[in-house]
Amino acid sequence: MKNRTETALERKLAAFVALSADELGVLHKLHGNRRTFRAGTDLVYQGQRDQTVFILAKGWVSSYKLLATGTRQIVDFQIPGDFLGLRSILLHASDHGIEPITDVEVSEISAKELLDIFSENPRLASAVLWAASRDEAMVVEHLIDIGRRSAGERTAHLILELGARLTLVGKGSRAEFDCPLKQHHLADALGLSSIHVNRVLRRLREDGMMTFRNNRVTIDDYERLAAFADFDAAYLDHERPILR
Amino acid sequence: MKNRTETALERKLAAFVALSADELGVLHKLHGNRRTFRAGTDLVYQGQRDQTVFILAKGWVSSYKLLATGTRQIVDFQIPGDFLGLRSILLHASDHGIEPITDVEVSEISAKELLDIFSENPRLASAVLWAASRDEAMVVEHLIDIGRRSAGERTAHLILELGARLTLVGKGSRAEFDCPLKQHHLADALGLSSIHVNRVLRRLREDGMMTFRNNRVTIDDYERLAAFADFDAAYLDHERPILR
DNA sequence: CGCCTAGTTGAGGTAAGTCAATTCACGTGG
DNA sequence: CCACGTGAATTGACTTACCTCAACTAGGCG
Numbered sequence: 254m255k256n257r258t259e260t261a262l263e264r265k266l267a268a269f270v271a272l273s274a275d276e277l278g279v280l281h282k283l284h285g286n287r288r289t290f291r292a293g294t295d296l297v298y299q300g301q302r303d304q305t306v307f308i309l310a311k312g313w314v315s316s317y318k319l320l321a322t323g324t325r326q327i328v329d330f331q332i333p334g335d336f337l338g339l340r341s342i343l344l345h346a347s348d349h350g351i352e353p354i355t356d357v358e359v360s361e362i363s364a365k366e367l368l369d370i371f372s373e374n375p376r377l378a379s380a381v382l383w384a385a386s387r388d389e390a391m392v393v394e395h396l397i398d399i400g401r402r403s404a405g406e407r408t409a410h411l412i413l414e415l416g417a418r419l420t421l422v423g424k425g426s427r428a429e430f431d432c433p434l435k436q437h438h439l440a441d442a443l444g445l446s447s448i449h450v451n452r453v454l455r456r457l458r459e460d461g462m463m464t465f466r467n468n469r470v471t472i473d474d475y476e477r478l479a480a481f482a483d484f485d486a487a488y489l490d491h492e493r494p495i496l497r
Numbered sequence: 498m499k500n501r502t503e504t505a506l507e508r509k510l511a512a513f514v515a516l517s518a519d520e521l522g523v524l525h526k527l528h529g530n531r532r533t534f535r536a537g538t539d540l541v542y543q544g545q546r547d548q549t550v551f552i553l554a555k556g557w558v559s560s561y562k563l564l565a566t567g568t569r570q571i572v573d574f575q576i577p578g579d580f581l582g583l584r585s586i587l588l589h590a591s592d593h594g595i596e597p598i599t600d601v602e603v604s605e606i607s608a609k610e611l612l613d614i615f616s617e618n619p620r621l622a623s624a625v626l627w628a629a630s631r632d633e634a635m636v637v638e639h640l641i642d643i644g645r646r647s648a649g650e651r652t653a654h655l656i657l658e659l660g661a662r663l664t665l666v667g668k669g670s671r672a673e674f675d676c677p678l679k680q681h682h683l684a685d686a687l688g689l690s691s692i693h694v695n696r697v698l699r700r701l702r703e704d705g706m707m708t709f710r711n712n713r714v715t716i717d718d719y720e721r722l723a724a725f726a727d728f729d730a731a732y733l734d735h736e737r738p739i740l741r
Numbered sequence: 742c743g744c745c746t747a748g749t750t751g752a753g754g755t756a757a758g759t760c761a762a763t764t765c766a767c768g769t770g771g
Numbered sequence: 772c773c774a775c776g777t778g779a780a781t782t783g784a785c786t787t788a789c790c791t792c793a794a795c796t797a798g799g800c801g
Contacts, residue, residue: 269587318641321727326644328637340630343513348634348732375619382626386584389633390592392640393572397562399643400570400688404789435747444644446790451749483565488592648757680780693757695781711766 260284261334261422262308269387270380279374283367284308284360290353297338299350304364307337312357313433317441318349327442329392330354330434332418339385342367355433390488399444402483407443408453409482412463412470417486429471504528505578505666506552513631514624523618527611528552528604534597541582543594548608551581556601557677561685562593571686573636574598574678576662583629586611599677634732643688646727651687652697653726656707656714661730673715 262284266272272280287310290296296307299319309331316337317327328349331337341347342364371378394414398407415432419425436454440447458464462478464471472478506528510516516524531554534540540551543563553575560581561571572593575581585591586608615622638658642651659676663669680698684691702708706722708715716722 318637320641320645322645324645326641328640340634343627343631343634344731346731349637371623375623379615379619379622379626382623382630383587385633386626386629387587389629389636390584390587392633392636393562393593396572396636396640396643397564397570399640401564401566401568437747447747448749448791449789451747452789455749487588487590679778690758691779692759692781695779696757699781 260310261332264422265334265384266377266380269383270376272377272380276374276377279370279377283362283370284310286360286362287358288361289356289358292353292355292357295350295352296357296359297341297347297349297351299347301341301347302345304338304342304347306339306342306362306364306367307351307359308362309333309335309337310358310360312353312355314351314353314357315438315442316349316351325441326444327438329388329395330415330438330442332422332424334422335388336381336385339381354438394488395442404443404445404449404453405456406482408439408445408450409457409463409478410484411439411443412465413472413479413482413484413486414489416470416472417489421489427472427475429469431468432465432470433468504554505576508666509578509628510621510624513627514620516621516624520618520621523614523621527606527614528554530604530606531602532605533600533602536597536599536601539594539596540601540603541585541591541593541595543591545585545591546589548582548586548591550583550586550606550608550611551595551603552606553577553579553581554602554604556597556599558595558597558601559682559686560593560595569685570688571682573632573639574659574682574686576666576668578666579632580625580629583625598682638732639686648687648689648693648697649700650726652683652689652694653701653707653722654728655683655687656709656716657723657726657728657730658733660714660716661733665733671716671719673713675712676709676714677712 263272263277263280266280296314297305311333314331314337315327316329316331317325319325337351337359338347371381391414395411398410402410412432416425416427416430419430420427424430436450437447439445440450443450445453454465457478458466461473462481463473478484507516507521507524510524540558541549555577558575558581559571560573560575561569563569581595581603582591615625635658638654642654646654656676660669660671660674663674664671668674680694681691683689684694687694689697698709701722702710705717706725707717722728
C-alpha cells in the first residue's frame with residue numbers, strides 16, 4: 254500500500270536494482286534526518302576530514318575543485334536524488350568542495366553509518382554504487398565537452414544534458430525548464446571565462462537555438478541545437494533494473 | 498598457503514574490501530579465460546551492443562570517445578588490474594571505445610556472468626564498485642586538468658599521475674618509468690594537438706623538469722615538476738580496507 | 742536614492758590550433 | 772649494404788578562439 258510519493262532517490266535506485274520492502278524501509282530511514290543549507294554556504298569544503306555523505310532532497314548543488322591559482326572547476330551539478338560526497342569515504346579528506354547553488358534540503362549520514370548499512374544490505378549497496386557509476390558517465394561527458402568541443406558546442410551540450418536530467422525527474426520538459434545557474438557557474442563548469450559564456454549565450458540566442466535568461470532556459474529549436482552540440486542522451490538512459 | 502603471486506587485481510581490490518579465501522577463489526576463476534589483443538585492434542568499439550567486461554592482465558589500453566567531427570578524446574588510460582567496460586553494463590550499448598596501446602592480455606567476462614557472480618558475492622561486488630569509484634576520481638582530475646590548467650601544467654600532471662599509478666603497482670619509480678604512449682595519445686588525452694604536445698614536451702625538457710623520449714619518462718626534478726603541475730597524489734591514495 | 746550583483750559590450754593580447762616541410766628511427770626487400 | 776617506405780617527432784609561419792582588462796547597463800532592495 255503506497256501512502257506517500259516516491260522520493261527522487263527511490264526512483265533513481267529502482268532503475269538499477271529492484272528493491273524489497275525492507276530495503277525501501279532502510280532507505281526511508283536513511284533519508285530522514287533532514288538539514289537545510291543556504292545558497293552559498295558549503296556543505297563540504299575541500300580538504301575537510303570528517304567524512305559525511307549527503308542525499309540531496311531539494312535544490313541544486315555543485316561539486317567543484319579549487320586550484321592553487323585560485324580558479325575553480327565545477328565537476329558536476331547535482332539535483333534531487335543524487336548522493337553527495339560518496340567518493341570522499343575512500344579518501345582521507347574530501348578532494349572537492351560542495352556548494353549549494355540554491356537553498357537546499359539534504360539528509361546527512363556519517364560514513365560509518367553508511368558503511369554499516371551497506372554491510373547489512375549489500376543489494377542496496379550495489380544499487381547506490383551502480384547509480385554512482387552512472388553519474389560517472391556524466392563526468393566523462395563533461396570531460397569530452399571540455400577537451401574537444403568548442404565553447405558554443407559545450408555550452409549547448411551542458412544545457413541539453415541538464416534539460417534531459419530534469420525531464421527524467423519530472424522538473425522540466427524538452428522545450429524549457431527553470432535553471433538557477435548564473436553565467437559564472439556555467440563558466441566554471443565549462444572551463445571558460447564568464448565573459449565568454451555571455452558572448453556564447455548571445456550567439457545561441459541570436460541564432461534562434463536557445464535562450465538562457467532570468468533563471469529560465471528555453472530551447473527554441475531542439476533539433477538544430479542537439480545537432481550542433483552533437484548531443485545524444487544515450488549516456489543518461491538506463492535499462493530496466495539490472496539486478497532482480 | 499600462498500603458491501602464486503598476487504595479481505594486480507587482487508592487490509587492487511584488497512585495498513577496498515578484505516576478501517575471504519572463497520571470494521579470492523571466485524576472483525581467480527573470473528580471471529582465467531585469457532585472451533590477447535594486438536596493439537591497435539579495439540577490444541570494444543563505440544556503439545557495440547553485446548556487453549562484455551574485461552579485466553586487464555598485461556599491457557596498457559585507452560578508453561576513448563569519438564566525436565562527430567572526427568576528433569577523439571581519451572578519457573583515461575588503464576593499466577593491469579583495471580576493469581574495462583564495467584559501465585557499459587548499465588547502457589544499451591558501449592558509449593566509448595577501448596583500444597590497446599600495447600599488445601594486451603585480458604580476461605573476458607560476459608555481462609550476465611558478472612552480474613550472477615555479483616549477486617552471489619555481494620562483498621566482491623562492493624569491492625569492484627568501490628574500485629570503480631576510485632577510478633572516477635582520476636577522471637575528475639583529468640576534467641580539472643583540461644578545464645583549468647595550461648597545456649604545460651596538464652601535461653606534467655598527467656605524467657606525474659601515470660608515474661604514481663605505476664609505482665603503486667610496482668612498475669616504475671618516482672624518477673622514471675617505461676611509457677608506451679605516443680605524443681598523439683597524450684594529445685588526445687589532454688585535449689591538445691599533437692604538435693602542441695611536442696612543443697610542450699620540449700619546453701619541459703629544456704627547463705630541466707622531465708624528459709619524455711623513446712617510450713621512457715625521466716623525471717629530472719620531481720619537486721619542481723610537482724609544484725608546477727599543482728600535483729597532489731591524495732586522490733590516488735586510499736585507506737586500509739573500508740569493509741572488513 | 743544609492744548600492745550591489747549580474748550581465749553586457751568593446752579593445753587588445755596570447756595560448757594553442759592549422760598547414761606545411763623536414764628530419765628521424767625503423768624495418769624490409771633487393 | 773643500401774634504397775625505400777612508413778609512422779613519429781620536430782620545427783616554422785600564420786591564424787584564431789578565447790582570455791583579460793576595463794567600462795558601462797540593468798535590476799533588485801534596504
